[in-house]
Amino acid sequence: MKIVIINYGAGNIQSIKFAFERLGYEAVLSQDEAEIKTADKIIFPGVGEASSAMRMLRKSRLDTLIPQLTQPVLGICLGMQLMCHSSEEGNTTGLGIFDVDVVKFSNKVKVPQIGWNEITNLKTGLFKGVTEKDHIYLVHSFYAPLSKETIATSEYELPYSAALAKDNFYGVQFHPEKSSLVGEKILMNFLSIK
Known part of the structure; x- marks a missing residue:
């Protein structure tokens, strides 16, 4: 299985790569269009600020490639937020995959919000074997409100989308690579998605 982690300059990509190695898989770091297109599974990471991350995506033309991908794609943290319609962070237009606007x-x-939080209302095979109220690790100031594409919920001030899904696209607000056994299970579930 070919796993590609999109390397566009905004992300904790090494910790994600190590997480897959712990699971027995090799992941390739790349921003090469041909390599990304031939991947079986794609990870779209992100740590940092939305508007500067979108600038990097546009510079490498990944902003047009990512929404056209047909294989399973998993956005992590800022990666998930950039897959949304827009973000209040830097008044940023996103990739428009998920029909929701990210707010602060x-x-x-x-x-x-930093630390461990419960995850509830779990839907889709991404959460197979994960128990309601299991804990995941988050670091974020912005969130995706609940929407028709919400497949998991967490709460901080109010309920928000801990995960989103639409077609072959999945996004998680939390860091599966830092979420212990629960995170490993979610990554393995993603790898098994057809």
């Missing part, structure tokens, strides 16, 4: 938590709570 209010000033009533401490941001970023």
